[in-house]
Amino acid sequence: MNPTWVGLVAGLLTSIASLPQLIKTWRSRHVRDLSIWQPLLLSVGVGLWLVYGVLIRDIPLILANITPLISNLLLTAMKIRYCDNDAETPPSIII
Template structure:
């Protein structure tokens, strides 16, 4: 593993972990009123596209980060759609 890959994985870890508190809070409280549906939808789509890009490019840090982040933000989006 190269230094560049390590840098990518550290960045992926940090940007992915930042979604955990929001996901846990949303699951626990079911409060999504303050979340923008348009923003959450666009972000979820963007993360999904980054995941596809990472898969096609064979870039492990991008695949890792966007796989985990996609699950978290898609869960938040689903809860926004369900609970408004």
């Protein structure tokens, strides 16, 4: 098994992993079952990986963290923005 290919596929998958959640949340406008801590910790974490990449001048590390940084920042913002949509309201169809 070629380690470089394993690393490249690993980097690709972890880079795009939060995009499906971003699309689902954008479409549904519901965030009831999402913990805000996952996108928040990932935003700070991958942001620091990006800073680390800049400090050690590692282009792949910088590139691999741009997509997850943007998508996790957007997910954090959506969790804050849409939590009002999920406030418990009495069912209006009961007469």
